[in-house]
Amino acid sequence: MKQLINRTPLSPASWSILFLLMFSASWVSAEPSPINGAEVFNNNCARCHNARSLDEFSLQEWAVIMPHMREKAHLTGKETDAVMAFITLVKKGETKSASAKEGAHVLNGEALFNKYSCQGCHSVNGKGGTVGPALDTTIADKGKTFFLQKLKNPQFNNPASPMPKMPLSDEEIEALADYLSTF
Amino acid sequence: MPVKYLAAITVAASSLSAANASEIDSARFVLSGYGDVKYETSELQDSSAYSARFVPIFLFSLSDKIHVEAETEISLNAEGETEVELEYADLHYFLTDTTTLTAGKFLVPFGQFGPNIHPSWINRSPWTPGIYGSHGSSQAMEALLPILSDVGVAIQQTFVIGNYQKIFVDLYSTNGPGIEADEHEEDLAEEATEEDGHAELPELAFEAGSGDNNKNKAFGGRVAYAMLPGIEVGTSYYSATYDDDETLDITAQGFDINLIGSHYLVRGEYIETQTDGLEEEEGENEIHTFKRDGWYLQGTLQTGKIWSSLAGTDLVLEYAETNKLAEASRWMVGVNYWLDARAVIKIAYDDTDVEEGEDDQRLAIQLSYGF
Numbered sequence: 001m002k003q004l005i006n007r008t009p010l011s012p013a014s015w016s017i018l019f020l021l022m023f024s025a026s027w028v029s030a031e032p033s034p035i036n037g038a039e040v041f042n043n044n045c046a047r048c049h050n051a052r053s054l055d056e057f058s059l060q061e062w063a064v065i066m067p068h069m070r071e072k073a074h075l076t077g078k079e080t081d082a083v084m085a086f087i088t089l090v091k092k093g094e095t096k097s098a099s100a101k102e103g104a105h106v107l108n109g110e111a112l113f114n115k116y117s118c119q120g121c122h123s124v125n126g127k128g129g130t131v132g133p134a135l136d137t138t139i140a141d142k143g144k145t146f147f148l149q150k151l152k153n154p155q156f157n158n159p160a161s162p163m164p165k166m167p168l169s170d171e172e173i174e175a176l177a178d179y180l181s182t183f
Numbered sequence: 184m185p186v187k188y189l190a191a192i193t194v195a196a197s198s199l200s201a202a203n204a205s206e207i208d209s210a211r212f213v214l215s216g217y218g219d220v221k222y223e224t225s226e227l228q229d230s231s232a233y234s235a236r237f238v239p240i241f242l243f244s245l246s247d248k249i250h251v252e253a254e255t256e257i258s259l260n261a262e263g264e265t266e267v268e269l270e271y272a273d274l275h276y277f278l279t280d281t282t283t284l285t286a287g288k289f290l291v292p293f294g295q296f297g298p299n300i301h302p303s304w305i306n307r308s309p310w311t312p313g314i315y316g317s318h319g320s321s322q323a324m325e326a327l328l329p330i331l332s333d334v335g336v337a338i339q340q341t342f343v344i345g346n347y348q349k350i351f352v353d354l355y356s357t358n359g360p361g362i363e364a365d366e367h368e369e370d371l372a373e374e375a376t377e378e379d380g381h382a383e384l385p386e387l388a389f390e391a392g393s394g395d396n397n398k399n400k401a402f403g404g405r406v407a408y409a410m411l412p413g414i415e416v417g418t419s420y421y422s423a424t425y426d427d428d429e430t431l432d433i434t435a436q437g438f439d440i441n442l443i444g445s446h447y448l449v450r451g452e453y454i455e456t457q458t459d460g461l462e463e464e465e466g467e468n469e470i471h472t473f474k475r476d477g478w479y480l481q482g483t484l485q486t487g488k489i490w491s492s493l494a495g496t497d498l499v500l501e502y503a504e505t506n507k508l509a510e511a512s513r514w515m516v517g518v519n520y521w522l523d524a525r526a527v528i529k530i531a532y533d534d535t536d537v538e539e540g541e542d543d544q545r546l547a548i549q550l551s552y553g554f
Contacts, residue, residue, distance in 0.1 A: 033346055042412060043347070043411040043412035044411070044412070046412065046443055047299075047409075047411075047412070047415060047441060047443055048295075048299045048300060048305055049302075049304070049305040049525075049553070050521070050524045050525065051524065052524055052525055052553075053523075053524055056525070057213070058210075060210030061210065061213045063210065063244065064210065064211060064212065064213040064242050064243070064244040065213055065215065065242060067242075067244050067250035067275065067277070068215075068240075068242050068250060068252055070250075070275075070277070070283070071250070071275045071283050071285065071339065072298070072299065074339065074341045074349065074351045074409075075341070076280050076281050076341055076343060077277060077279075077280040077281075078280055129412070130412060130444075130445045133488075155523070157491075157494065158487070158491075158494040158495060159494075159495060159521070159522055159523045160487065160494065160495040160521035160522070160523055160524050161524065162524045
């Protein structure tokens with residue numbers, strides 16, 4: 001055993017190369033997860049400044065601003081595209097919601113929670129973003145009326161809130177409230 | 184990097200822009216930016232004054248690959264004249280998903296304050312950290328590296344490690360600093376040699392220009408590690424030859440940290456500089472290297488996130504010091520109130536203690552807005 005150990009020494013340089021190979025492999029071989037635009041928004045904006053409300057600029061303006069932020073925040077192209085997809089979902093949803101009054105609503109609160117990537121900015125069960133508060137006990141602590149008002153007018157209780165007005169109908173907000181009441 | 188290369192990049196970018204013009208929709212331009220109004224009293228200046236700035240940022244998205252940005256600072260000086268300064272004007276070419284080339288006048292990626300934190304609606308203090316200088320106004324503390332932007336080329340590479348870790352690498356080459364000219368247009372590197380033979384710290388001009396006093400180019404870079412969304416630590420390097428004869432150097436190393444919690448922010452930087460100066464020894468000039476260092480640490484408690492009755496408020500504390508040759512320290516305390524996510528009123532007081540010089544106490548009330 002001693003001989004075996006003596007025959008396989010690794011110099012510091014060898015250890016460094018090995019470490020680099022392992023390190024490289026870890027990010028090359030890792031199966032890339034789908035990029036969540038809301039999560040990218042949460043993880044990067046607040047590194048330097050308050051997250052800006054998506055309502056502040058039009059979709060076309062965001063399309064010009066995001067390449068600027070890509071360089072400033074060291075975002076990858078794919079992450080930039082994911083953020084744009086999230087903004088598009090929120091922005092274009094406004095139109096869709098208006099036209100969806102014909103009955104094509106998704107009234108599953110959990111599905112809506114996932115569709116609009118709420119967990120990109122809010123945590124539930126300890127998982128999720130930190131731009132907004134944890135949502136586990138929001139309904140229990142502040143009441144359903146507060147929640148409904150918050151989604152209809154996100155800045156009503158805090159003018160500095162970056163929460164965008166999500167393109168949700170009254171029925172969809174109710175469904176979300178019911179879902180969050182289960183925590 | 185010869186200027187002709189920069190010109191070639193600009194021409195190439197223009198050609199690409201023309202080629203893709205038909206694919207660009209009408210919304211390719213956005214006017215963004217920030218501005219502020221400040222009331223400040225200073226014991227050292229024995230005065231109080233209102234000041235105002237308007238800092239528009241022009242953004243052009245020429246294609247999926249090319250982005251152009253420019254920031255100008257429009258302000259009033261003490262004499263009432265309007266001053267316009269080009270903070271940056273550059274072109275980004277997104278070479279790959281993770282690689283970006285930049286050419287023009289850009290924010291130098293040294294530390295975090297210059298490239299990311301300096302806009303007044305982002306900076307939690309109404310003042311620039313003392314180690315970076317005052318950026319246009321006056322301050323009692325002598326800056327270590329008063330550099331914000333410069334003209335040249337840069338490359339940025341982002342390495343993604345899993346879902347939450349990244350490594351940022353920025354490298355650049357720019358014109359670099361020159362010698363600060365005085366009223367008599369004398370060479371301060373030589374003037375720095377006093378009659379008794381002891382050298383004084385040379386005064387350098389860091390203002391960027393489309394010219395250089397020598398053929399040497401400044402170069403440097405920053406490597407940072409980020410554990411998203413809460414931690415970013417980086418180390419920076421800067422090196423340049425600043426005199427006409429290319430014999431005197433300035434080098435700087437920095438370390439920066441940025442912690443982002445759910446209710447707090449902690450930002451800090453340490454900088455160490457080595458600046459060559461001439462020292463007279465037995466009738467001959469010899470190079471003497473001056474070493475300085477300093478740091479600042481700024482903590483922000485987002486009280487509005489802890490207590491809903493204080494919604495929109497921050498409590499800010501900052502300490503800064505410079506050591507060796509120009510020793511000074513500064514405490515700052517401030518309270519911020521956010522009108523909305525991009526507009527803030529800051530009230531702050533600072534106390535600067537200068538080892539060999541005049542101390543200062545300042546009070547500032549600043550309204551700052553991003554748009």
